[in-house]
Amino acid sequence: MADPTPVEHGYSCQEVVELASEYLEGAMTTEQMTRFELHLNLCDGCFSFVEQVRATVAMAHVLPEEEISPAVKSKLLAAFKDWTRE
Ligand SMILES: [Zn+2]
Numbered sequence: 001m002a003d004p005t006p007v008e009h010g011y012s013c014q015e016v017v018e019l020a021s022e023y024l025e026g027a028m029t030t031e032q033m034t035r036f037e038l039h040l041n042l043c044d045g046c047f048s049f050v051e052q053v054r055a056t057v058a059m060a061h062v063l064p065e066e067e068i069s070p071a072v073k074s075k076l077l078a079a080f081k082d083w084t085r086e
Contacts, residue, residue, distance in 0.1 A: 010038030016046040017080055020053040021073075049080050 011019065016039050022028050023036050040047045056072055 010035045010042065013039075013043060013046055013080075016040070016043070017049060017077060020050050021057070023050065024054055024057050045080070049076065052076060052079070 016036060019028070019032070019036060023033065028036065040050060053076060056076070060069075060072075
């Protein structure tokens, strides 16, 4: 069975959403980063999503908790679902 998301095709939208915080924290391997950025180059929705997460992470750094809270993450995921519905 073929890999549904080979490296040259980047990650799926769902994977980008799930991996956004790892990407912004620099917690990815080079291969993961390549696949992630490949998808961002092709997908305006995910590019906007990552920019929103980046802004959220920047704000979160003002607070003691550095991780994206589950509440914020689910809010962003909900927003992302709105975009894909269009
Ligand atoms: Zn996408």
